Amino acid sequence: MATAAKAAAPAAPVVTILGDSITAGYGLRGAEALPSQLEAALKTLGVAARVRGAGVSGDTTAGGLARLAFSVQPDTAVCVVALGGNDLLQGVDPAQTRTNLNLIIARLKARRIAVVLAGGKAPGRNLGAYGRAFNAIFPAVAKANQVPLAPDLLAGVSNRPEMKQADGLHPNAAGARIVAGRLAPVVAGALKAARKA
Numbered sequence: 001m002a003t004a005a006k007a008a009a010p011a012a013p014v015v016t017i018l019g020d021s022i023t024a025g026y027g028l029r030g031a032e033a034l035p036s037q038l039e040a041a042l043k044t045l046g047v048a049a050r051v052r053g054a055g056v057s058g059d060t061t062a063g064g065l066a067r068l069a070f071s072v073q074p075d076t077a078v079c080v081v082a083l084g085g086n087d088l089l090q091g092v093d094p095a096q097t098r099t100n101l102n103l104i105i106a107r108l109k110a111r112r113i114a115v116v117l118a119g120g121k122a123p124g125r126n127l128g129a130y131g132r133a134f135n136a137i138f139p140a141v142a143k144a145n146q147v148p149l150a151p152d153l154l155a156g157v158s159n160r161p162e163m164k165q166a167d168g169l170h171p172n173a174a175g176a177r178i179v180a181g182r183l184a185p186v187v188a189g190a191l192k193a194a195r196k197a
Contacts, residue, residue: 012048013191015039016072018064018104019082019118022153022179023055027165032173037180038080038187047188052076060086061100068107078190079108080183082118082153084137094133098141105145114194116186117142118153150186153179 017023017035025033035053042049054071056063064071064083072079081104087097105115119138122131142149154171156178157163163175171179 012050013077013194014052014073014075015042015049015078015080015187015191016052016054016076017080017082018068018072019053019055019080020059020086021055021057021170022085022176023053023082024057025053025055025176026057026170027167028173028176032176034171034176034179037176038183041177041180041184042188045184045188047184047191049077049187049191055082058086059083060090060092061097061104062087062092065100065104065107068104072108072111072113074111076113077194078114078116078187080116080118080150080187081105081108084120084134085153088120088122088134091130094130094137097134098137101137101141102145105141105147109145114190114197115145115147116150116183116190117145117147118150118183120154121152121158123158148186148190150183153183155182 023034030036033053035051039049039051061083081101084097108115117138122134138149157171157175163171163178165172
């Protein structure tokens with residue numbers, strides 16, 4: 001009887017993170033990487049979900065857009081779009097980054113997949129007008145598409161060397177745990193809203 005009830009229980013919803021090397025867990029073991037840490041952080045909040053990583057190291061928003069159809073599988077309930085850092089590193093025109101993110105979100109919504117946008121921040125003040133234009137992308141895209149925003153994916157990590165790997169860019173296991181912990185409440189809210197929709 002208990003076995004039958006267990007078999008009938010609904011499967012946990014799938015959260016897919018469409019991202020770059022941070023999502024792919026560059027330099028980390030699987031359990032230390034962001035997808036696993038996010039799943040654990042959601043569980044701590046009492047939210048059951050399966051978190052699936054769809055990260056490709058070096059990927060830009062253009063790359064994410066190009067592979068969207070096969071990287072985000074149909075069973076996805078919520079997709080966290082965590083792209084843009086490599087656009088910044090490569091000096092991509094912020095207008096193009098914004099266009100790519102708008103297209104990614106529009107295509108996900110057309111597939112009835114809820115979206116969380118993970119933002120980024122240009123480091124320091126050295127990038128001038130470019131940095132300001134980049135920083136403005138994520139709030140504008142989230143507002144235009146009416147999707148929840150995690151304002152700065154690497155908040156609490158990017159300015160703390162002890163939370164980063166030796167390259168000074170990628171989070172270590174402790175850093176990924178901070179990223180997951182900040183992201184989890186936003187994703188939990190999106191999952192709750194998706195269930196009601």
